[in-house]
Amino acid sequence: MSTHPIAPGARWVDPAVLARVRNLEFVARSVVDGVINGLHRSPFFGASVDFAEHRGYVPGDDIRRVDWKVFARTDRYFVKEFEADSNANFSVLLDVSRSMAFGERLSKLDYARTLAACLAYLVHMQRDRVGLALFDEAIVEFIPPSAKHFDLVLHALDRARAERPGHIESPLKKLAEHFGRRGIVVVISDFYAEPEEVFRAIGPIRFRGNDVILFHVLDPAEVDFSFTDPASFEDLETGDQLPIVPEALGDRYRALVQAHLAELASRATAQGVDYMLLNTAMPLDHALFRYLSIRDRLTRTR
Amino acid sequence: MTFLTPLFLLGLAALAVPVLIHLTQRERRQIVEFPSLMFLRKIPYESVKRRRIRDWLLLALRAAALALLVAAFARPFVRGSELSAAAGGPREVVLLLDRSYSMGAGDTWARAQQAARDVLGSVGPLDRVSLVLFSSSAELVLRSSADASRVSAEIDRAEPSAGSTRYAPALKLAASLLAESSLPSREAVLVSDFQRAGWQPDEAFRLPAGSAFTPVLVETSPARNLSVTPLSIERVSAENQERVVVTAGVSNRGSTPADVQMTLEVDGRAAQTARVQVAPASAAATTFPAVTLTAAPLRITTRIPEDALAADNAFHAVVRPSEVLPVALVGAGGRGDSDLYLTRALSIGDRPRFQVTTHQAEGLAPEALARTRVVILQDLPLADATSARLRSFVEGGGGLVVALGPRTSLPPDADWVPVVVGGLDDRTRGAAAKLSGFDYGHPVFEPFRAPRSGDFSTTRIYGFRRVTARPGAVTLARFDGGTPALVEGVFGRGRVLVWATTLDLSWNDLALKPVYLPFVHQLVRRASGYAEQPGWLTVGQALDVGASTTGRVVLTPSGQRRPAGEAGQALEVTESGFYEVRNAREGQPLQVVAANVDLSESDPARVETSAVSLAVTGQPGRGEQGEVGLVVPDAVQEQAQRIWWYLLFAGILLLIGESWLARRLTPVRR
Numbered sequence: 001m002s003t004h005p006i007a008p009g010a011r012w013v014d015p016a017v018l019a020r021v022r023n024l025e026f027v028a029r030s031v032v033d034g035v036i037n038g039l040h041r042s043p044f045f046g047a048s049v050d051f052a053e054h055r056g057y058v059p060g061d062d063i064r065r066v067d068w069k070v071f072a073r074t075d076r077y078f079v080k081e082f083e084a085d086s087n088a089n090f091s092v093l094l095d096v097s098r099s100m101a102f103g104e105r106l107s108k109l110d111y112a113r114t115l116a117a118c119l120a121y122l123v124h125m126q127r128d129r130v131g132l133a134l135f136d137e138a139i140v141e142f143i144p145p146s147a148k149h150f151d152l153v154l155h156a157l158d159r160a161r162a163e164r165p166g167h168i169e170s171p172l173k174k175l176a177e178h179f180g181r182r183g184i185v186v187v188i189s190d191f192y193a194e195p196e197e198v199f200r201a202i203g204p205i206r207f208r209g210n211d212v213i214l215f216h217v218l219d220p221a222e223v224d225f226s227f228t229d230p231a232s233f234e235d236l237e238t239g240d241q242l243p244i245v246p247e248a249l250g251d252r253y254r255a256l257v258q259a260h261l262a263e264l265a266s267r268a269t270a271q272g273v274d275y276m277l278l279n280t281a282m283p284l285d286h287a288l289f290r291y292l293s294i295r296d297r298l299t300r301t302r
Numbered sequence: 303m304t305f306l307t308p309l310f311l312l313g314l315a316a317l318a319v320p321v322l323i324h325l326t327q328r329e330r331r332q333i334v335e336f337p338s339l340m341f342l343r344k345i346p347y348e349s350v351k352r353r354r355i356r357d358w359l360l361l362a363l364r365a366a367a368l369a370l371l372v373a374a375f376a377r378p379f380v381r382g383s384e385l386s387a388a389a390g391g392p393r394e395v396v397l398l399l400d401r402s403y404s405m406g407a408g409d410t411w412a413r414a415q416q417a418a419r420d421v422l423g424s425v426g427p428l429d430r431v432s433l434v435l436f437s438s439s440a441e442l443v444l445r446s447s448a449d450a451s452r453v454s455a456e457i458d459r460a461e462p463s464a465g466s467t468r469y470a471p472a473l474k475l476a477a478s479l480l481a482e483s484s485l486p487s488r489e490a491v492l493v494s495d496f497q498r499a500g501w502q503p504d505e506a507f508r509l510p511a512g513s514a515f516t517p518v519l520v521e522t523s524p525a526r527n528l529s530v531t532p533l534s535i536e537r538v539s540a541e542n543q544e545r546v547v548v549t550a551g552v553s554n555r556g557s558t559p560a561d562v563q564m565t566l567e568v569d570g571r572a573a574q575t576a577r578v579q580v581a582p583a584s585a586a587a588t589t590f591p592a593v594t595l596t597a598a599p600l601r602i603t604t605r606i607p608e609d610a611l612a613a614d615n616a617f618h619a620v621v622r623p624s625e626v627l628p629v630a631l632v633g634a635g636g637r638g639d640s641d642l643y644l645t646r647a648l649s650i651g652d653r654p655r656f657q658v659t660t661h662q663a664e665g666l667a668p669e670a671l672a673r674t675r676v677v678i679l680q681d682l683p684l685a686d687a688t689s690a691r692l693r694s695f696v697e698g699g700g701g702l703v704v705a706l707g708p709r710t711s712l713p714p715d716a717d718w719v720p721v722v723v724g725g726l727d728d729r730t731r732g733a734a735a736k737l738s739g740f741d742y743g744h745p746v747f748e749p750f751r752a753p754r755s756g757d758f759s760t761t762r763i764y765g766f767r768r769v770t771a772r773p774g775a776v777t778l779a780r781f782d783g784g785t786p787a788l789v790e791g792v793f794g795r796g797r798v799l800v801w802a803t804t805l806d807l808s809w810n811d812l813a814l815k816p817v818y819l820p821f822v823h824q825l826v827r828r829a830s831g832y833a834e835q836p837g838w839l840t841v842g843q844a845l846d847v848g849a850s851t852t853g854r855v856v857l858t859p860s861g862q863r864r865p866a867g868e869a870g871q872a873l874e875v876t877e878s879g880f881y882e883v884r885n886a887r888e889g890q891p892l893q894v895v896a897a898n899v900d901l902s903e904s905d906p907a908r909v910e911t912s913a914v915s916l917a918v919t920g921q922p923g924r925g926e927q928g929e930v931g932l933v934v935p936d937a938v939q940e941q942a943q944r945i946w947w948y949l950l951f952a953g954i955l956l957l958i959g960e961s962w963l964a965r966r967l968t969p970v971r972r
Contacts, residue, residue: 099337108337192338222337231332235339242339249345256341 054078089145089183090123091131092116097166098237103219109162111280112188112217124150135171136164165237168193169201176204188215195263213274220279225253306377306940313372317365363960370953379940392428394483396476400494402437404903406462407611414520417493418457422450432479436472437465438842464841464878466900467500473507481510489514495522499902501909515918517911527555529614529904544595550604551587554580566590567603595623599894614904618896619837625654630674632661640806643813647822671695675830681707693718697794701829705805706767720775720791721800724768734762739780746824756817763810766803838896844872857882
């Protein structure tokens with residue numbers, strides 16, 4: 001992604017402030033417009049009809065795509081190729097497991113909800129089809145991608161509650177069946193699972209030709225582990241308690257978390273999956289620009 | 303360290319409270335919701351389980367403050383002289399050092415000196431020490447001295463004496479020294495072998511209230527101790543020579559039998575020896591062949607070989623030829639039996655022997671008076687001439703016994719007679735008079751003092767002369783009507799005893815009673831001023847040098863010459879052996895006196911130090927063998943030391959420091 005100048009007003013909006021505004025559409029529009037308005041050129045807008053190149057006809061190609069004018073001049077069959085389809089399928093898979101409720105100032109779920117809304121709005125503005133799936137240990141809600149489902153998506157996001165324990169593999173495998181058409185699948189989660197399990201879960205989606213983007217949302221406290229007082233730590237998902245002396249365990253915990261993140265990132269790179277770590281203190285435009293850059297790349301890819 | 307109220311120490315259990323709060327309570331209440339324990343579970347559990355205390359300093363401060371407060375309430379104090387002295391201000395220490403001869407056994411004395419010096423070691427610069435050396439008497443060597451080195455020098459200089467142990471004089475002296483002291487803390491330290499012989503539990507001596515008493519027991523060496531016993535001297539007369547048979551004994555205080563060679567020394571030369579076998583814890587005696595007496599006093603010593611305690615291995619005695627007391631019996635004559643009872647009574651007895659001569663009143667010539675010591679007048683009308691002779695006889699130191707009868711008459715100017723003789727009291731009709739009102743404290747009646755020691759009550763008096771005692775005269779007995787029966791008066795250097803009835807059977811039946819003989823002996827002895835010379839004195843007793851001491855010196859057994867001092871002043875016997883009283887110029891001894899140590903001192907039996915402490919302070923002491931123990935009441939010691947006050951103060955300071963530190967640390971954590 002290039003270094004596009006960004007409208008100063010949108011960039012520094014604190015996600016915590018946005019989260020207090022309950023109207024997701026308004027929030028999404030404010031954020032996305034701020035981002036888009038700052039761009040000098042909008043290569044992603046309506047670019048789907050642009051001619052790309054000619055290539056030789058191979059059996060199996062749709063004869064409707066044969067450029068007859070070129071055939072008339074050269075007496076050879078050429079197929080006319082265009083830029084990628086503009087009306088891509090875009091789905092957000094949002095983790096609403098209990099662990100997503102964690103957050104000192106702003107819960108991860110609220111952050112993820114706002115992020116999903118922003119992405120949905122952005123995609124909707126690009127005339128792409130927007131879909132949403134909420135999952136924890138099972139599929140909580142599924143809205144298939146459609147150009148008309150933007151409002152439904154927003155409603156579903158608004159209703160999302162982190163109440164049950166989560167399990168990433170089984171719901172994602174089920175969801176993969178719904179993504180028959182190639183598109184962009186954004187998974188927003190805290191990925192409290194082994195990296196192997198995470199990539200096993202997104203494998204079926206990826207294998208169906210979808211581009212997968214992983215937004216790993218974490219609270220700063222989860223990364224820094226800035227606790228000081230000894231206390232019983234309660235697992236939000238299982239309810240288990242463990243007496244913890246942060247001073248004694250902090251270093252080892254941070255090392256384990258960093259190893260986990262590094263493993264996720266390296267596996268993502270290896271498998272061609274986009275992976276981005278977000279913490280709830282980061283402004284949302286980071287994620288949006290990341291998405292746009294990925295989208296940009298996808299449009300240039302056959 | 304001891305506590306006056308140790309139950310308060312249970313409060314130390316509260317020390318666990320801050321620790322428990324620190325470790326458990328806070329964690330239980332604080333539950334942190336965390337998205338997942340996935341990573342935390344991967345960390346080994348044991349390290350999680352260990353709880354760490356963050357603010358060690360705070361915890362230590364709180365625990366220390368609490369411990370100090372609890373300790374303060376438990377009222378701690380230290381039993382011991384050092385700390386009580388340090389806490390109670392300057393001390394007045396009276397150091398009583400036993401120097402009886404039993405302390406001379408083996409190295410006992412050196413250890414006693416060391417123990418005394420050890421006491422000085424605990425003396426502070428503000429303390430004052432008095433040193434009292436005691437045996438049978440107590441000697442104040444140093445009074446309230448602040449110079450410990452001087453006291454130490456006096457201790458080094460001191461030596462065991464020949465005296466026996468007596469605690470009472472020393473303790474009384476200590477009590478008076480402590481009572482006079484103005485210092486806040488007072489203590490008496492008794493360094494002794496604590497022999498039972500010198501301890502009389504009923505002696506009432508108490509140190510002033512609040513005084514400490516420290517018994518320091520110096521163990522005597524366990525070696526066996528043999529000692530001689532007092533001599534038994536029996537006089538026998540054979541072939542006009544007076545001889546003495548000496549029986550000497552050996553006492554074995556040890557636990558093994560002993561075979562002892564005993565030597566009898568006469569005038570410093572070994573005369574005879576005998577072997578004596580003595581069983582453990584018993585005594586045996588042997589009798590030596592008779593020794594002939596000479597005119598000079600005979601110095602007799604029995605001796606056994608020296609053992610660890612040498613002072614009791616010899617016994618000295620001086621044997622003199624029996625003394626003869628010339629008595630002149632002057633009767634009116636005419637009654638056959640008037641002198642019979644008296645002469646018979648005076649013919650018996652060897653201490654002294656009486657040599658009785660009878661005279662008529664007219665025949666009492668000055669030469670006869672000069673040879674006699676006592677004159678007995680039996681119912682005699684005295685003529686003026688006789689009266690004058692008797693007057694000068696009495697004035698010169700003679701003794702006179704006057705028995706009054708119906709014929710007795712005295713010249714009106716006979717002021718040397720202690721009575722005025724009145725009329726006759728005839729009791730031949732009606733009830734006979736009886737004797738009563740005896741002065742048993744007087745030497746004449748002293749032998750009859752104890753029960754069954756002579757009964758005068760059965761004596762019937764049928765007649766007596768009513769007499770009135772002159773001023774200065776002493777009435778020693780009365781008749782039942784109250785009139786004097788026996789009156790004593792002193793005239794010049796002599797003594798006159800007037801018996802208001804007869805000494806034969808004419809007016810009473812006293813001569814038929816068993817008390818007659820000792821009574822007559824007592825009368826004559828008293829009139830003559832006879833005093834029996836003891837065969838020996840015991841160390842601590844007084845040596846009577848004699849009435850005239852001018853120019854006399856006393857030669858002690860160790861060879862020292864001491865001036866006899868003023869007339870009437872007794873010289874205390876301090877050594878064992880023979881004392882000689884001599885004229886400063888003449889060589890021959892005027893008087894020889896044997897002196898022996900008190901043999902009860904050779905008994906090593908010991909009195910419990912706690913018993914001594916109990917008697918001295920009213921509280922049983924803790925002092926055990928060789929240890930120093932205080933017997934001050936615990937409450938008094940605690941009050942003097944006031945350690946609780948310091949603990950409370952320190953505890954409060956710690957609490958202040960704790961709150962300051964906690965305030966400093968709290969913002970840092972936030």
